Amino acid sequence: MLELAFPPAFVLILGALLVAVVRPGLRPLVLLGAPLLTLWAIWRLPDGVLLTAPFLGYDIELVEADALRRLFATVFALMAFAGGLFGLLQARTRELAAAYAYAAGAIGVCFAGDLITLFLFWEFMALFSTVVIWCGEGENARRAGLRYALMHLVGGVLLKIGIEGVMVHTGSVDVRALALDSFDAWVLLAGVLVNAAAPPVSAWIADAYPEGSPFGAVFLSAFTTKTAVLALILLFPGAQILVWIGLWMIFYGILYALLENDMRRILAYSIVNQVGFMVCGVGIGTGMALNGAAAHAFAHILYKALLLMSAGAVLHQTGKRKCSDLGGLWHSMPVTTACGIVGALAISAFPFTSGFISKSMIGQAAADQHLMLVWFLLTAASAGVFLHAGIKFPWFVFFQKDSGLRPPDPPWNMRAAMILLAAACIALGCFPWMLYELLPYPVDYLPYTGAHVVTQFQLLLFAGLAFFALLPLMQRTLTISLDFDWLWRVAMVELAAGIARAWRALGDASRALWQRRAGLWLRRGLALVAPDGILARTQPVASMALWVLLVLALLIGLARV
Amino acid sequence: MSKKTLWTVFAIALALSVLAEFAIDIHLHFGIDGWFGFHAVYGFLACVALVLVARLMGFVLKRADDYYERIAAAREEQDDA
Known part of the structure; x- marks a missing residue:
């Protein structure tokens, strides 16, 4: 049974690993062969839940197949093949390996029978798609990749909050249609929508994808948004x-x-x-x-x-x-x-x-x-x-x-x-x-x-x-x-810088104030013992004796009481 | 092919697409979409509207193409100072 339901995503992950390590002469063979093998693995899956495993006290369903999931997985595997052919001889090895891992993540999401598996493959995709963007040229790609990664981290956190809420409140981690009647479902929806490039974060697509290499952009266009569409069909x-x-x-x-x-x-x-x-x-x-x-x-x-x-x-x-x-x-x-x-x-x-x-x-x-x-x-x-x-x-x-x-x-x-x-x-x-x-x-x-x-x-x-x-x-x-990305690329940065500036100014002012006050007190204190200060003046002995008498009388009086 | 020939061919195609309605029974969804030449007029007007709205947005939103690079450079300068 295990062999029958070998997760197709793992076939492509294996392919991605091989792409990274095989001799250059064999690389084209792996690049074209791995997606086709994956396609074969996808089409041998019968309908139903095919592979479960215990994980943190939950039974997770690593592979659940039906017509809809197979449709998306099929086009993802075809896409990996076409993208692999396109970059076969020109794209860098690390880029192709990352792109194949990214595609494998998408296929993993397709067959995820529960929300935990879905989340794991979801983040796997975010990780390797960021690497694909970083394979683009120069400083712009580096910065855009960073912004992309941050956006998807935020999306991932929302997704995780939603999933945990659903887990705790319903006791089930099944991927199934959810009603939008609870906070958990709304947050889960928001997490999925970040990947679908819904408003107000649609801008991440036009910000990040065009910075990929000519080969990377082809892969990037296919997987993230479409797995989000699949998730929406399955969940909402x-x-x-x-x-x-x-x-x-x-x-x-x-x-x-x-x-x-x-x-x-x-x-x-x-x-x-x-x-x-x-x-x-x-x-x-x-x-x-x-x-x-x-x-x-x-x-x-x-x-x-x-x-x-x-x-x-x-x-x-x-x-x-x-x-x-x-x-x-x-x-x-x-x-x-x-x-x-x-x-x-x-x-x-x-x-x-x-x-x-x-x-x-x-x-x-x-x-x-x-x-x-x-x-x-x-x-x-x-x-x-x-x-x-x-x-x-x-x-x-x-x-x-x-x-x-x-x-x-x-x-x-x-x-x-x-x-x-x-x-x-x-x-x-x-x-x-x-x-x-x-x-x-x-x-x-x-x-x-x-x-x-x-x-x-x-x-x-x-x-x-x-x-x-x-x-x-x-x-x-x-x-x-x-x-909208202006909001987080400029406005939020300016706002943060403004707050930092204001904070610093406040610090400087209070320090200056403190120093002025402290200086004043110090000068007054010193003034008492300075050569011409009250305590340093010469006083008549009689006046001193009088003061001593007074203090002694006071002490005796106090002791009596 | 000259520009004029291309326009002529295009105009014939436009005319044909509308005249074809005589040969074909257009089914109705909502009534108005079954009017003669509705899709032609609607498609044209929708596109004009979109182009004009985009144009208006452009007045407000367009920036020099190195806008973000300049901001990044300015920030680095500030950090150095």
């Missing part, structure tokens, strides 16, 4: 507040991506936007909506990785990452351009791409529940996605003005990874049943109706018209936009 399906949190994330992501100049930060903001669709789906909570959230996570991981690969290829070949420095790269990077466009079409949910068959389920669920406002906002946002990611990214990087740069396409393994994912995006779009069969609830949905295809084309083409009509308003400037 149908929690209404998630609808509004999701909608906030959707529009926040679009608006900030529209303002952004750095190509990878555009894509980072669009992660928040896309995760917003999933969070909104979890909040709607019907079978259709949860299917939609899960399907969208699957599709999103593949096309977002593809987009970050094409951006990574550009960065790797040119060393530039700002839209204002790029443009006209289609001349010399046809493969990267084509794959980037496929990713852009998929994220915009163009018919015959993966986004079309997944995102539309969430909109359909909103319509089925008669959530009119939600449906209208989701539809507006779908047009907005095409605007900020679908056109803006490829247009400013590969077309617009000619920057004069003529870098060749990247090496073969990077091209192969991009082509693989581009093919997957189109295949899922053309054969939706491949994805629908993996979904947790029975699918009663036809994406390809004439009406749906036509209305989607209208929506997207006219969004495109808006983009080109408003192009003068979209010209890139050499700027960043202040985000």
Whole structure:
């Protein structure tokens, strides 16, 4: 039984260890083999709780499998494979090993049957994703990694408080749907939402991920936010507040991506936007909506990785990452351009791409529940996605003005990874049943109706018209936009420095005051015995004798009493 | 391909996407979304609104691209002093 239920996460952890130690010649073999073995381990797991162990007096469930968990684990393993192929010959060994451990943590979370196991793998991910960010270039990556780690420590503490509350108050550590009726559940939700990049901490994504290396960013885009989506589906399906949190994330992501100049930060903001669709789906909570959230996570991981690969290829070949420095790269990077466009079409949910068959389920669920406002906002946002990611990214990087740069396409393994994912995006779009069969609830949905295809084309083409009509308003400037992270990068630091300054000033003042007072008393004391002080003056002997007599009389008088 | 040809092709695609509604029965969710050309108008207006809101946000929130580096440098100077 133990062999049957060997945790798939451990296969990939073993792979990560091997990546770190094997001879360079064998490394590609391990890099490509480990995710495939993991995939095999994932697909041999039957449904149910498969591996338990006693831990601190609780029975923890290291492996619990069902369709939903298998779906997420599958796409994580596929992602590790594609990311490994992309960085096969160029990425640094320690970066690939850390990225594989990070992916293993995500797979561990997928199969966690109890909150303790979930927490352990959750923190495992935080640890190794920080290492992946630190493999980026220079001082900025170091600082961004530190901020990222702090953010996830805070999230981890919230999660831990929530989990312990649930453990103590219900006596159960099972991963199961929780009602939002207690402090514990709310704190647990907050801990999960930190990883989902929900407001007010959404900024950590655009702060940290774009500082990773071209290879690291591909891995980073896939795991943390999507395990959070899985956790939300498992723990809080149908929690209404998630609808509004999701909608906030959707529009926040679009608006900030529209303002952004750095190509990878555009894509980072669009992660928040896309995760917003999933969070909104979890909040709607019907079978259709949860299917939609899960399907969208699957599709999103593949096309977002593809987009970050094409951006990574550009960065790797040119060393530039700002839209204002790029443009006209289609001349010399046809493969990267084509794959980037496929990713852009998929994220915009163009018919015959993966986004079309997944995102539309969430909109359909909103319509089925008669959530009119939600449906209208989701539809507006779908047009907005095409605007900020679908056109803006490829247009400013590969077309617009000619920057004069003529870098060749990247090496073969990077091209192969991009082509693989581009093919997957189109295949899922053309054969939706491949994805629908993996979904947790029975699918009663036809994406390809004439009406749906036509209305989607209208929506997207006219969004495109808006983009080109408003192009003068979209010209890139050499700027960043202040985000909520300003609060903890500047305001809080200034506040702390201000308090420290005030404290120091107070200390100085009180010390000065003390010294002045003490000096005064000392001078007065000294004045008594100084050459001309009262005690140093010459006095007549008679006066002294009189005083002695008086004191003696007083003493005798006191003794008598 | 000249810019003009590209615009012509794009305009034809736009027109086709709207005219296709004659050939297809659009299903209704809420009534208004079944109006002729609703998705075209709605998609366009939504994007214009988003771009304008982003523009307004930009006036308040945009900073020079080395904003945080400068702050870090200023802090280091202060620490040294």
